[in-house]
């Protein structure tokens with residue numbers, strides 16, 4: 332498959348590269364960013380290892396992990412990550428994630444990224460169901476998924492032991508057949524741009 336490159340109104344999602352590690356470290360070492368995530372802060376070696384694993388997954392056949400860098404179109408610099416993993420290929424189901432540098436929160440970036448990811452998952456990859464979960468205290472994450480048209484399917488009680496405490500999860504999901512109706516109307520539908528090079 333050609334390298335993935337998705338466009339939104341203000342942003343581009345492109346394949347991760349090894350040289351993203353410097354900018355990626357800014358997120359990975361920030362306790363505010365990982366506060367409600369299953370991982371803890373990463374050091375330089377941890378970020379490089381993470382990128383290595385994600386980049387290796389780009390070449391897998393069939394490809395099951397789409398972990399993409401969020402950038403501005405006129406500046407290829409890594410601002411955050413968003414993507415999904417097809418966990419049960421036979422059921423065409425994927426789990427998504429999204430994370431941004433702390434100083435970029437509150438600009439509507441994640442709300443722009445999610446519909447583009449879901450368009451790609453349903454229109455290009457023909458997935459059936461995409462879900463995401465978050466700690467109920469992660470109000471921004473829950474709101475982003477809700478705003479992207481995902482339905483809240485449940486509240487799981489204390490299903491994670493993280494950072495010294497039991498944590499609940501909110502589960503959000505959307506199905507391919509309902510996506511056209513649930514897709515946020517404000518976000519212009521962008522087709523994936525042709526591969527470069």
Ligand SMILES: CC(C)(COP(=O)(O)OP(=O)(O)OC[C@H]1O[C@@H](n2cnc3c(N)ncnc32)[C@H](O)[C@@H]1OP(=O)(O)O)[C@@H](O)C(=O)NCCC(=O)NCCS
Nearest residue numbers: 364429430431436437438439440441442465470471472474
């Ligand atoms: C979750 C995250 C990606 C949100 O990104 P963002 O670009 O700031 O989100 P948006 O600007 O698109 O905001 C979407 C909505 O959420 C609300 N929101 C965002 N962050 C919020 C916060 N911390 N508290 C309350 N509301 C918040 C916004 O006000 C907006 O609400 P609206 O639709 O009513 O206007 C970002 O906070 C982040 O990277 N967090 C750390 C990583 C993480 O937790 N990722 C999710 C893993 S499950």
